Amino acid sequence: MSSRSVSERRQGPQGPQGPNGGALRAPPADAGSGDIIDWAGRHVLVTGGAGFIGSHLVDRLLAQRAMVTVFDNFSTGFREFIPPRDGLSVVEGDLLDATALRPALRGIDFVFHLAANADVKNNLNEPCKCIEQNLIATQNLLEAMRAAGVREIAFSSTGSVYGDATIVPTPESAPFPVQTSIYAASKVAAEGLLTSYALGFDFRTWIFRFVSMLGPRYTHGHVFDFWRKLRQDPTRLEILGDGKQKKSYLHIEDCVDGILHAIARSRDSINIFNLGHEDWIEVDDSVAIIVRTLGVTPRLSYSGGDRGWAGDAPRLLLDTTRVRALGWRPRRTIEEGVVDTLRFLNRAQFVARRLPGV
DSSP states (O other): OOOOOOEEEEOOSOOSBOTTSSBOOOOOTTSSOOOOSOOTTOEEEEETTTSHHHHHHHHHHHHTTOEEEEEEOOSSOOGGGSOOOTTEEEEEOOTTOHHHHHHHTTTOOEEEEOOOOOOTTTTTTOHHHHHIIIIIHHHHHHHHHHHHTOOEEEEEEEGGGGOSOSSSSBOTTSOOOSOOOHHHHHHHHHHHHHHHHHHHHOOEEEEEEEOEEESTTOOSSHHHHHHHHHHHOTTEEEEEBOSOOEEOEEEHHHHHHHHHHHHHHOOSSEEEEEEOOSOOEEHHHHHHHHHHHHTOOOEEEEESTTTSSTTOOSEEOBOOHHHHTTTOOOOSOHHHHHHHHHHHHHHOHHHHHHSTTO
């Protein structure tokens, strides 16, 4: 979040190039979410709307005829993910700049706060940056919402808040242990701000604790890291950790379904949900899918012990009973998510042009 400039543009008709590296196709308005909220005509702000999760949410909201404003500084987001469309406007600005937020919130009915610094591995090198972008930015947004009279917000948290969980699958009611990463600590603190604003200022908030996501527009994480390494040298692959780390993942389309489904059906002041798949997968099994899909046979090497890097949780499986009770289920397997991710990375040349080492 280094940019301090603010510019806004109203998006016009769709161009031919889609954000997934192929032809642009809008999803149907009823794309699997089973929503009972009518988003048509509602004005929604999506922070981080040019990112992985945010851009897919933007697509779904536009398909349901919402008016969407994306607020993003494009430090990690891609303009290609939010091509021009009717009903979409973009504000380029930084959440750390309070003056940029106030005009962006005029006329807004609902906020999806997805902007974050999710670089778990490097946050130990720049802890202040992580706290600013995940906590101070959230505080700025909440204050701007309060001033503008906007009272509903959905927030992207993380399953990493459970640290080295002693209860697996881990429910929302599990106690928070010692935090294992600056990233997770910043998300715990941000959750605290959201719940305190809900109770103190009559906000309504939805907090979603995600597993890692997979699918089109994915540009960081283990699948991306392995794809990049194999693109550089298909004969060898270094794996951080011992290959036995085991985690759950979720396809991005199932994630968006879950977000909108929960918002439609849970209307308390504070609503907290895990979102993830009921299955999980070891790193070695994920590698097997990746090399098979890419058609390569690298020599594997391991480093870093059983954790991979400082702050990594070697086991993550969330209990999603709460959101399933509302009628949501993931429809895609983890393997489908890995394969969809690789297909996107292979065809989206703009990713290779922008990201280092690709």
